[in-house]
Amino acid sequence: MRVPGIFTKLAGGIAALAVAACASPIPVNGKYAEPLGTAPVIDNPTPYTQALYCLGHQISQRPSPHMLAVGKVADYTGKDDLETGRRLTQGAALMVMSALGKAGVPLVERFDTSVAEMELKYANNKLIGDGAGPYRKIMAGQVPGSSHHIIGGITEINYNIRSNSADALYDLVSGSFQLYVLNIALDLRLVDTQTLRVQRVVSYQKQVLGREVRAGLFEFFGNKLLDIGLGERSLEPIQLAVRAVIERGVYEMVRELYRVPAGQCAAYLAHGDKVFDGGRKART
Numbered sequence: 001m002r003v004p005g006i007f008t009k010l011a012g013g014i015a016a017l018a019v020a021a022c023a024s025p026i027p028v029n030g031k032y033a034e035p036l037g038t039a040p041v042i043d044n045p046t047p048y049t050q051a052l053y054c055l056g057h058q059i060s061q062r063p064s065p066h067m068l069a070v071g072k073v074a075d076y077t078g079k080d081d082l083e084t085g086r087r088l089t090q091g092a093a094l095m096v097m098s099a100l101g102k103a104g105v106p107l108v109e110r111f112d113t114s115v116a117e118m119e120l121k122y123a124n125n126k127l128i129g130d131g132a133g134p135y136r137k138i139m140a141g142q143v144p145g146s147s148h149h150i151i152g153g154i155t156e157i158n159y160n161i162r163s164n165s166a167d168a169l170y171d172l173v174s175g176s177f178q179l180y181v182l183n184i185a186l187d188l189r190l191v192d193t194q195t196l197r198v199q200r201v202v203s204y205q206k207q208v209l210g211r212e213v214r215a216g217l218f219e220f221f222g223n224k225l226l227d228i229g230l231g232e233r234s235l236e237p238i239q240l241a242v243r244a245v246i247e248r249g250v251y252e253m254v255r256e257l258y259r260v261p262a263g264q265c266a267a268y269l270a271h272g273d274k275v276f277d278g279g280r281k282a283r284t
Contacts, residue, residue, distance in 0.1 A: 046244035047270035049102060051251050054265035056104030059258040066257060069110040069146035069193070070096045073246075076153040088154055088184070089239045092246060096150055096188075099243075099250035108146050146193045150253065154242060156185035156205065172219055178212040184238065186245045190253045200256055202249040210235040248273070 024032055070093050079087040089095070093111055100107055109116070122128045123136040130136045163180035185205035189198050214231040251269075255262070266273075 044240075044243070046240065046247050048244055048247040048251055048268075051265050051268035052099060052102040052247060052254075054268045055251060055254055055258075055260060056102065058260045058264055059254070060104055062258060064258060065147060067106050067108055067144060067147050068100055069108050069149040070100070071110060071149050071151040072153075073151060073188070074153045076155050077157045079157055087238070088157060089242055092154055092186075092242065095243050095246045096250060099247045100150075100254070102247075103250065103254050105254055108144055110146065110149065148199065148257065149191055149193050150188055150250070151191060152186065152188035152249075154184065155187050156183070157238075158183050161207075172217060174216040176212075176214045180210045181207050182210070182238075183207040184241055184245060186242070186249055188246075188249045188253065190257065200253050202252050204245050204248050206241050206245045206248075208236045208238055208241050244270075 026032075073093040073096050075086060075088045075090055075092065077088055081087055097107065097111070119128060120138065123138055126135040128136045159182050160180050161183060163178065165176065165178045167176045168174065183205050185203065187201070187203045190200040191198050210233075212231070212233045214229065216227070216229040218225065218227040220226075251265075254260075255265075
């Protein structure tokens with residue numbers, strides 16, 4: 001076995017691949033390089049999305065005067081990273097709106113009214129025209145109000161609440177396995193807009209799993225050392241976990257607001273989850 005020849009061929013192959021993968025200094029069709037990745041855009045479901053769709057089907061059959069709005073749902077954990085910035089999403093309020101949309105709940109915009117306010121200002125100065133007349137008229141009561149609104153925030157992120165690891169070495173083969181768990185928590189409130197009475201408070205947490213697997217092999221060939229290592233590291237998406245907790249909280253609030261029986265859509269919840277009836281008894 002000619003080991004030096006193998007290393008020479010291996011180095012040559014790596015060099016050829018590196019040259020082939022380099023970006024061209026001359027743009028072709030307006031680009032220096034083709035970006036990696038051709039994955040299509042897909043939906044972004046959580047284990048609770050189907051439950052929200054089921055809930056939407058239920059409430060569509062029972063008309064009610066409820067109109068919801070979403071206020072401030074912020075990140076209150078204060079966790080920052082020097083390189084990447086905030087650890088948790090700053091778009092929790094948008095996730096709440098998406099969850100309400102999946103449940104088919106009527107919404108009015110209160111989160112960003114800048115465009116509406118600007119158009120109202122232009123209409124008040126008779127600067128905006130439409131098909132109904134020379135200019136848009138401002139009518140009393142044209143903006144519907146909300147009956148309830150949701151506010152709250154992400155309140156916890158706890159790193160490495162438990163971890164396990166295992167290492168093994170036999171002859172020239174080594175391997176290691178690490179498993180660690182963190183969790184996040186969310187607190188939301190459903191508030192009556194007219195009276196400011198808090199009608200429902202929910203507090204949920206979700207654990208997030210991470211793992212790391214590594215394996216190695218090393219061997220001596222005369223005065224040469226061959227060292228090969230393989231590894232895989234994965235972490236359940238933290239921001240998707242935030243979305244899942246939000247959808248769970250919205251599900252519970254909307255279900256109680258529209259008085260949908262606790263077990264009506266329970267089959268669509270994540271495995272091991274529980275819902276509560278009016279007496280606060282858990283049902284699986």
